[in-house]
Amino acid sequence: MVEEGGIALFARPPSKLKTRPRKEDNALPKTVTRPAVVSVPPSGAKAGEDDTATFRSLGLSDWMAGVCRGLGMPSPTAVQRACIPAILAGRDVIAVSQTGTGKTAAFALPILQLLARDPFGVFALVLTPTRELALQLADHFRALGSGGALRDAVIIGGVDGQAQARALTQRPHLVVATPGRLAGLLAQDPGLAACLARVRCLVLDEADRMIDLGFEPQVMGVLDAMPSTNLKPEGEEEVVLEADRVYRTTYMFSATMPLAVERLARRYLRRPTVVNIGTAGKATDLVTQRVVMVKENEKPHTLEQELEVLSDDQRIIVFVNTKRQCDAVARQLDGLEYRCTLLHGGKTQDQREESIKGFREDKYNVLVATDVAGRGIDVPNVALVVNYDMPNNIEAYTHRIGRTGRAGRKGIAVTFLTLSDTEVFYDFKKFLEDNNAPVPAALASHEAAKAKPGAVDTRRSAVQYAKK
Missing domain, CATH: 3.40.50.300 (P-loop containing nucleotide triphosphate hydrolases)
Structure with missing residues (x-):
């Protein structure tokens, strides 16, 4: 038996x-x-x-x-x-x-x-x-x-x-x-x-x-x-x-x-x-979330500032939205002598496996990736996740930052937010508030953060009616 x-x-x-x-x-x-x-x-x-x-x-x-x-x-x-x-x-x-x-x-x-x-x-x-x-x-x-x-x-x-x-x-x-x-x-x-x-x-x-x-x-x-x-x-x-x-x-x-x-x-x-x-779609309390309002051309320098405070043995994931951006950020970090690898859909399966293996085994300490790595990839001890590009929905954001703060360890998630991301301002502000994370004043006061895209602004209609 x-x-x-x-x-x-x-x-x-x-x-x-x-x-x-x-x-x-x-x-x-x-x-x-x-x-x-x-x-x-x-x-x-x-x-x-x-x-x-x-x-x-x-x-x-x-x-x-x-x-x-x-x-x-x-x-x-x-x-x-x-x-x-x-x-x-x-x-x-x-x-x-x-x-x-x-x-x-x-x-x-x-x-x-x-x-x-x-x-x-x-x-x-x-x-x-x-x-x-x-x-x-x-x-x-x-x-x-x-x-x-x-x-x-x-x-x-x-x-x-x-x-x-x-x-x-x-x-x-x-x-x-x-x-x-x-x-x-x-x-x-x-x-x-x-x-x-x-x-x-x-x-x-x-x-x-x-x-x-x-x-x-x-x-x-x-x-x-x-x-x-x-x-x-x-x-x-x-x-x-x-x-x-x-x-x-x-x-x-x-x-x-x-x-x-x-x-x-x-x-x-x-x-x-x-x-x-817990709460569906909510980030774990082990992740400290921080948002930096930037212009698009300020992202490279801001990324350099965020990374330079970490030690060489700490693991970092930088998320971007496109393969082209992935290649560009990786070139920047290579020039700064980071041990960097990339992961996106344009890579062969062997290349993708080698990137994850090298990152997990500390051959590389920075992984630059599109959302192909945003779900489920479990590499221990990721100290920092950087959303170089804000994703176009909160679900993707949640899963990106979930690469850190795992297995009882604390982590940090930093997001670069620009005026090109206004479509997610409302949901993102609400998500930060629900998670007791700080909301930048520029985000909180922006008109796009005050009403969900596509919602009817009934207050404006009432004012126009009163003037007639």
């Missing part, structure tokens, strides 16, 4: 594994009740937090808990405390959480434990918005699953698609994919959908970013290609599940919850446990 712990978890070759699950391997409860809502204060808050919780007390095996300790995770974070028991109990989960709160381990740990009970075929599928994040997630699973013969396949653009299609047919335990590439492979060869027929755990990671990038049709295409026969029955009331049947559970993780994400959740999740960590 395969146990939930130790190296024996995935030791048997696929050909010798059972082709049908035993009844006792079905971890789902016999009944599924109405949605549960778990609200947890943001990082740093004390009220309602259970500081005595351990990974073992959440239901993880001694082996999994030992892996966490070995990776420097002595105790679970808030999102892990809320999600791990729900996933182990077979519940669908929606987790809305700030960045840097340990969301990856919140689903990876229970998935690995459930996989130990039925290590046959593609057990888990993780959809995520970017290539870099897909590679990073696969690395996290490998680290957390160390000691077990975990087989994974990463399905992303920029890599030979035929080789990836063959990898799917090799029945890996885990598939981590960007929705565009996986949907493309399924469209070219619909028979590949059979490889996903036994998926027990489906993860939609960074769901809001996948929608932002326009991947909603591809996400739906992948999910619709999977068999509907293993979905739990719909309905708001208590539902009785068949004890000898394997059901698919779906977990959605997102920093924000726009309407399009809610639409996906309503269509594909069944009576989920809803986990709210």
